[in-house]
Amino acid sequence: MNGIVVVGHGPAAHRLCASLHRLGHRSPVTVLGAEPHAAYNRALLPSVLDGTLPAQALELAAPPGNARVRRAAVVTGVDRARREVRTADGTVYGYEVLVLATGARPRSPGFDSPAVRRLGTLADAEPPPEGPVVIVGGGLRGAGAAAALGRAGHEVTLVHSGPRLAHRDLDGPASAVLARTLEEAGVALELDRRVAGAEHGKAVLDDGRLLAAATVLACAGSVPETAVARAAGLEVRRGIVVDDRLRTGDPRIHAIGDCAEHAGAAGDSLTSAWEQADALAGILTGSDSPYRPTRRVLRPGIRGLELTVVGPVEEPAPDGEPAPGDDPAPGEETVSLSDPGGGRHARLRLRDGRIRSGIVAGFPQAVAAVGRLYARDLPVPSDRLALLIGSAGGYAASGALPDTAVVCQCNNVTRKALRQAWDGGARALPALAAATRATTGCGTCVPAVGRLCAELARSTEGGNRP
Ligand SMILES: Cc1cc2nc3c(=O)[nH]c(=O)nc-3n(C[C@H](O)[C@H](O)[C@H](O)COP(=O)(O)OP(=O)(O)OC[C@H]3O[C@@H](n4cnc5c(N)ncnc54)[C@H](O)[C@@H]3O)c2cc1C
Numbered sequence: 001m002n003g004i005v006v007v008g009h010g011p012a013a014h015r016l017c018a019s020l021h022r023l024g025h026r027s028p029v030t031v032l033g034a035e036p037h038a039a040y041n042r043a044l045l046p047s048v049l050d051g052t053l054p055a056q057a058l059e060l061a062a063p064p065g066n067a068r069v070r071r072a073a074v075v076t077g078v079d080r081a082r083r084e085v086r087t088a089d090g091t092v093y094g095y096e097v098l099v100l101a102t103g104a105r106p107r108s109p110g111f112d113s114p115a116v117r118r119l120g121t122l123a124d125a126e127p128p129p130e131g132p133v134v135i136v137g138g139g140l141r142g143a144g145a146a147a148a149l150g151r152a153g154h155e156v157t158l159v160h161s162g163p164r165l166a167h168r169d170l171d172g173p174a175s176a177v178l179a180r181t182l183e184e185a186g187v188a189l190e191l192d193r194r195v196a197g198a199e200h201g202k203a204v205l206d207d208g209r210l211l212a213a214a215t216v217l218a219c220a221g222s223v224p225e226t227a228v229a230r231a232a233g234l235e236v237r238r239g240i241v242v243d244d245r246l247r248t249g250d251p252r253i254h255a256i257g258d259c260a261e262h263a264g265a266a267g268d269s270l271t272s273a274w275e276q277a278d279a280l281a282g283i284l285t286g287s288d289s290p291y292r293p294t295r296r297v298l299r300p301g302i303r304g305l306e307l308t309v310v311g312p313v314e315e316p317a318p319d320g321e322p323a324p325g326d327d328p329a330p331g332e333e334t335v336s337l338s339d340p341g342g343g344r345h346a347r348l349r350l351r352d353g354r355i356r357s358g359i360v361a362g363f364p365q366a367v368a369a370v371g372r373l374y375a376r377d378l379p380v381p382s383d384r385l386a387l388l389i390g391s392a393g394g395y396a397a398s399g400a401l402p403d404t405a406v407v408c409q410c411n412n413v414t415r416k417a418l419r420q421a422w423d424g425g426a427r428a429l430p431a432l433a434a435a436t437r438a439t440t441g442c443g444t445c446v447p448a449v450g451r452l453c454a455e456l457a458r459s460t461e462g463g464n465r466p
Contacts, residue, residue: 004284005085005093007075007228008101009033011041012257012273014060016099019281021065028066030093032073032085037122038062042103043270043301044443046145048125049217050152052446053439055122057430060440078232080250097252097284100240101277102225104258104268109136109218113198118218119145129154131214134203136195138165140300142219143178147303150185157188157211159195159203169298169309170359173338173345177361180343181305224259224266239266244290246280256280262291269298270410270441297371299410301443305343306364310374311357332356335384337363346388353379363388368406407448410441415452422456429453 004020006013009031017029033039040058047053062069074088084092106118117124119141135146138160146158158165164175165182179189194206195216203213224239234248235241239261246254246262256276258267267273272293279291298309329351336347344362348355348370355374360366366388373380381387403416413436421435429450433439439446 003028003030003095004097004099005029005095006031006099006101007085008103008225008257008259009035009039009069009071010101010103010257010273011039011060011270012103012267012277013099013101014039014063015274015277016101016256016281017063017065017067019278020284021063021067023281023285025281025285026066028068031067031069032075032087032093033069033071034074035121035123036072038069038071040122041270041440041443042120043441044439044446045119045122045125046148046301046303047443047446048122049119049128049145050148050154051128052148052152052450054430055126057433057439058122061434075228078228078253080232080253083252095252097254099280100229100248100253100255100259101257102228102259104222104224104266106218107221107223109195109216109220111195111197113216115198115201115203115213116216116218120222128152129215129217131155131201132157132212133215133217134159134195134198134211134213135217135219136203137219137221138162138189138191139219139221140166140169140298140302141221142217143182144300144302145217145219146182146187147185147305150182150187151303153186155212156186157190157203157213158182159190159193159205159211161192161194163192165189165191169300169313170361171313171347173340173347174307174309174359174361176340177343177345178302178305178307180340181302184343185304222258222268224261226259229255229259237261244292245283246276246291254280254283262293265293269296271297295375295377297375299367299371299442301446303447305362306367307359307361308367308371309359310355310371311349313357313359335388337385337388348380348384350380355380360388365389407452408436408438408441408445410445411437413438418449418452419456422453422460427453427457 039060044058048055075085076088077086084094086092106120132155135142135158138158146156150156165178195203196206197204198216202210203216226236226240229240230236240255240259242255242260242262257273331352333350338345346360348358360370405415407415417436421432426432426435439449
C-alpha cells in the first residue's frame with residue numbers, strides 16, 4: 001500500500017515522522033533524504049566547524065514508529081498523474097500523500113573558487129578549517145560562524161557589504177553589541193566591503209586589498225530548495241506556495257520547513273519547521289485546525305552573546321530621539337536600556353502593555369521571558385527593568401544557576417533536568433543532549449551545558465552535590 005512519502009530528511013521531516021507516530025498514524029511513511037547521514041540539526045553546524053561538537057552529536061535519534069528512511073536518495077522527479085516519485089538511481093516510489101521537506105541551500109557568494117566553502121551541510125563543516133578564514137556575509141549566520149571560529153582560536157576576518165552587521169535583523173545599537181562580541185572573539189571586521197574573488201590563498205576585496213584566506217566561508221543567506229516542486233509544475237514564489245493546510249496547488253502534495261512559503265513568508269528557522277511539521281501531522285491524521293504560525297521569535301546561535309529578536313525590526317532615529325512623526329501613539333511606549341560599551345542593549349516597543357517588537361542583546365536573564373511574553377502576547381510586568389536584568393539578580397552575580405533556570409531555551413530544559421540526566425548516567429555533552437534535547441535547538445546553550453558538565457564532573461569527583 002502506498003502511504004506518505006517525504007522528500008528530504010532534515011529537522012522538518014524528522015519532526016513530522018515523530019508527530020505522526022505520536023498522533024497514532026500507523027500506515028507506511030517513506031523518507032527519501034539526499035544526504036548520506038541520519039537527520040541532523042543544521043543550526044549547530046558552526047559548532048562542528050569550530051570543533052566544539054563531533055558531527056554525531058548533531059544527529060537526531062531515529063524517529064519512533066514505522067518510518068522507512070532511505071539515505072543518499074536524491075529525488076529527481078515527481079509524476080503527479082501516476083502519484084510517483086523517482087530517485088536518481090531510478091527507483092520509483094508510489095504515494096498517497098507527498099510531503100516536500102527539501103529545506104534550503106546556501107546562496108552563492110557571487111564568485112566561485114576551490115577555496116570557497118558554503119556552510120549548508122555536515123560535509124561543508126568538516127574537517128575544521130586550517131589557516132586564516134575569511135567569512136563572506138555579516139548576517140546572523142555569518143556572525144555566528146565568525147564568533148564560533150574566532151573563539152576557537154582561528155584567524156578570522158568577516159566581510160560584510162553593509163555599514164553594520166545583521167542590518168536586516170538588528171537595530172544600530174544591537175549591531176554595535178554584536179560587533180563588539182566578534183571583536184572580543186578576535187574577529188577582524190571589514191564593513192561596507194565585498195569579496196570579489198579568491199585565489200592562491202587570498203581573498204580579493206572590492207577595494208583591491210588581499211586578505212590571507214586558506215578558507216573562504218560563504219554565509220550569504222539561503223534560498224529555498226524548490227527544484228523538485230518547480231519541475232512538478234507546482235507554484236513557487238520564493239518558496240513552494242502552501243495554504244493554511246500546508247497544501248500546494250495539488251491537494252495530495254504538501255510542503256513544510258525552509259522550502260515552504262506560507263502567507264508570503266518562507267521558513268527560515270527550526271521553530272517554524274517544527275511547528276509546520278506538528279501542524280501537518282495533525283492535518284494528515286484528521287484535524288480540521290488550519291496551520292497558524294506563532295509569532296516569530298529569532299534566537300540566533302552566537303557564541304558569547306545571548307540575543308533574541310521578536311517582531312519586526314524598528315530603527316530608532318540615529319540620535320536615539322524619536323524621529324519626527326514617530327511620536328508614540330496612545331497606548332504605545334518604548335522601553336530601552338542601552339550599554340553597547342558593556343555589551344548590552346535592549347529595546348522593547350509595547351502597545352497596551354504587550355510587546356510589539358523587541359531586541360534584547362546581552363541580557364541573558366531576559367531572553368526567555370521576552371520570547372515567551374511576545375510569542376503568547378502576554379502583558380509585560382510593570383517593573384520593566386526587572387524583566388530585562390532578571391529578578392534573580394543574585395544568581396546572575398554569582399554565576400551559579402539555580403535548579404529552575406532554563407538552560408536550553410529552545411527545548412525548555414532546566415538545570416535540574418540536566419542534573420537529573422547526569423545522575424542517570426549522561427556524563428558528557430552528547431549524552432546530555434540525547435537525554436534532554438538541550439543544545440539540539442539553536443545551539444546557543446552549548447557553552448553553558450559544557451560548563452555545567454564540567455561543574456557536575458568536579459562535584460561528582462569531589463563527592464559534593466552542586
Ligand atoms: C549554518 C546554519 C546556521 C543556522 N542557525 C540557525 C539558528 O541559530 N536557529 C534556527 O532556528 N535556525 C538556524 N538555521 C536554520 C535551520 O537549520 C533550518 O531552518 C532547518 O534546518 C530547516 O529544516 P528543514 O528540514 O526544513 O530543511 P533542511 O534542514 O535544509 O533539510 C532538508 C533536507 O532535504 C534534502 N533534500 C533537498 N532536496 C532533496 C531531494 N531532491 N531529494 C532528497 N532530499 C532532498 C536536503 O539534502 C536536506 O538534507 C541555520 C542553518 C544553517 C545552514
